[in-house]
Amino acid sequence: MATNLRATISRYTPLFKSLQTGLLLLTGLAGYMSARCPIFNVFTVLAVAGSLLLAISGSTILNMWYDRDIDARMERTAGRPIPSGQVSPVEALRLGLLLSLAGVVWAVTLDPLYGVIVFAGLFFDVVVYTIWLKRRTPWSIVWGGLAGGMPILAGRALGMGQVEWVGVALALAVLFWIPTHILTFAARHHEDYRRAGVPTVPAVYGFAINRAIIAVSSILAAVMMGIAAYGIGLEVGYLRVMVVLSIGLLTLAIRSLMRPSERINFGLFKYASLYMLGTMLLMMFVQ
Amino acid sequence: MGNPVKKMSAIDRVFLLLTGLLAAYQIAIGVEGVPAVSLWAYTVGFGILLLAGIMLIILGFEGLDSPFVAIVSTAAPLALSLGLVWDYLPAWRVAYLVFVIVGFIAVTITRVARMGRVATITLAVVHGVAGLIIFGLPIYLSLTGTTPGGFILVGIGGALIGVGGLMLSFLKMGKPVLSQSAILTILPGLLFLMTAAFVAGFTFS
Numbered sequence: 001m002a003t004n005l006r007a008t009i010s011r012y013t014p015l016f017k018s019l020q021t022g023l024l025l026l027t028g029l030a031g032y033m034s035a036r037c038p039i040f041n042v043f044t045v046l047a048v049a050g051s052l053l054l055a056i057s058g059s060t061i062l063n064m065w066y067d068r069d070i071d072a073r074m075e076r077t078a079g080r081p082i083p084s085g086q087v088s089p090v091e092a093l094r095l096g097l098l099l100s101l102a103g104v105v106w107a108v109t110l111d112p113l114y115g116v117i118v119f120a121g122l123f124f125d126v127v128v129y130t131i132w133l134k135r136r137t138p139w140s141i142v143w144g145g146l147a148g149g150m151p152i153l154a155g156r157a158l159g160m161g162q163v164e165w166v167g168v169a170l171a172l173a174v175l176f177w178i179p180t181h182i183l184t185f186a187a188r189h190h191e192d193y194r195r196a197g198v199p200t201v202p203a204v205y206g207f208a209i210n211r212a213i214i215a216v217s218s219i220l221a222a223v224m225m226g227i228a229a230y231g232i233g234l235e236v237g238y239l240r241v242m243v244v245l246s247i248g249l250l251t252l253a254i255r256s257l258m259r260p261s262e263r264i265n266f267g268l269f270k271y272a273s274l275y276m277l278g279t280m281l282l283m284m285f286v287q
Numbered sequence: 288m289g290n291p292v293k294k295m296s297a298i299d300r301v302f303l304l305l306t307g308l309l310a311a312y313q314i315a316i317g318v319e320g321v322p323a324v325s326l327w328a329y330t331v332g333f334g335i336l337l338l339a340g341i342m343l344i345i346l347g348f349e350g351l352d353s354p355f356v357a358i359v360s361t362a363a364p365l366a367l368s369l370g371l372v373w374d375y376l377p378a379w380r381v382a383y384l385v386f387v388i389v390g391f392i393a394v395t396i397t398r399v400a401r402m403g404r405v406a407t408i409t410l411a412v413v414h415g416v417a418g419l420i421i422f423g424l425p426i427y428l429s430l431t432g433t434t435p436g437g438f439i440l441v442g443i444g445g446a447l448i449g450v451g452g453l454m455l456s457f458l459k460m461g462k463p464v465l466s467q468s469a470i471l472t473i474l475p476g477l478l479f480l481m482t483a484a485f486v487a488g489f490t491f492s
Contacts, residue, residue, distance in 0.1 A: 274341065
């Protein structure tokens with residue numbers, strides 16, 4: 001029994017994309033905690049974490065279920081549980097639907113507005129981005145970005161009781177950050193995407209345009225993050241830290257634009273994740 | 288840097304992470320009761336240390352293979368020394384600000400234009416003056432009782448940043464004082480020690 005459970009967990013674990021899910025979950029918690037709610041209100045924090053974890057994990061698994069054919073054609077993803085046969089498509093579909101439904105229902109129970117935004121994120125991610133647009137246009141990333149901005153908007157709306165401009169600014173910051181994250185990855189694995197027939201910006205418009213979009217989106221992400229942090233009332237010392245971190249992001253983006261290299265591109269990808277982690281932690285724990 | 292670059296070890300990464308965290312802490316708490324110019328000068332200095340720690344972790348020592356390393360490694364001591372002069376030598380504020388601006392531009396131009404010997408001398412002069420101020424001024428102020436004794440740690444940090452910056456700059460110019468491998472072995476620990484000394488110095492003063 002215990003052995004079976006361990007085997008099932010080890011088969012399912014890669015379905016959750018723990019780093020990506022963890023980062024999105026963190027944005028949702030940052031959105032909620034930035035509203036100056038009592039962060040020691042353990043039950044609400046746990047409920048936000050639980051509902052978002054379920055909804056984000058569910059949508060991630062549904063994406064993997066739908067993309068199993070292209071995952072099988074890409075070297076980077078061929079070893080994932082569904083294309084490698086460790087988890088059957090029906091099993092993944094059931095698990096994805098169950099987790100998504102549980103996450104949305106929990107979110108609606110917590111607060112209807114919060115629930116609607118969580119559902120919108122799931123809908124944009126699975127239906128609009130993955131099923132409708134991902135195989136048709138490289139601009140699907142805009143919708144992927146919108147979906148990525150929903151957890152932080154949901155968390156903020158739950159904390160404030162309404163959708164206000166700071167929440168929108170936070171969501172826009174994530175929306176503008178997503179191209180930096182996705183396009184550096186698309187450049188690094190462009191051969192894989194080409195083999196799978198997925199249209200990406202570097203494949204359709206070339207690497208120079210890809211780098212320009214990354215640079216512009218990095219600038220916009222840093223500006224929106226700064227505006228949101230100001231709106232939250234982040235203490236001036238922590239705003240200085242955020243300015244320094246933003247300068248790092250811009251430096252790498254501009255460096256990638258002027259003197260492109262694989263090392264700088266991948267460095268920018270990693271820095272962008274660290275940047276998001278750092279700014280979210282600042283918004284969660286210091287004000 | 289030409290030759291194969293030393294691989295970064297786990298302990299190197301720990302030192303660099305601690306460097307970044309300490310620098311971020313100092314930026315966040317700032318320095319109490321100082322004018323805006325010196326506060327921003329310290330922010331630039333510690334900001335460079337914060338980003339240096341993160342970038343080296345992400346890019347590895349290959350990240351030093353950039354034409355801007357010599358320039359950036361000069362900007363940190365220039366900014367920190369400007370903050371100290373602004374705080375403790377008010378009569379020299381304008382003169383030193385001019386030196387910082389001219390010095391930084393001179394290092395940038397001679398470095399970008401690859402002016403060889405001129406670039407080396409310019410770097411040594413600018414870096415040397417900034418390093419001597421960060422090293423000497425806090426020690427003098429502590430010994431004369433102008434500042435609390437703990438401020439002497441800033442001077443120790445100044446000595447370390449001078450050594451580290453010059454080693455790095457001369458390495459970039461192809462005139463290393465130690466082998467590349469030796470410099471890269473001690474660099475993360477040196478960055479951590481200098482940052483710790485600065486933070487402790489500002490905290491205890």
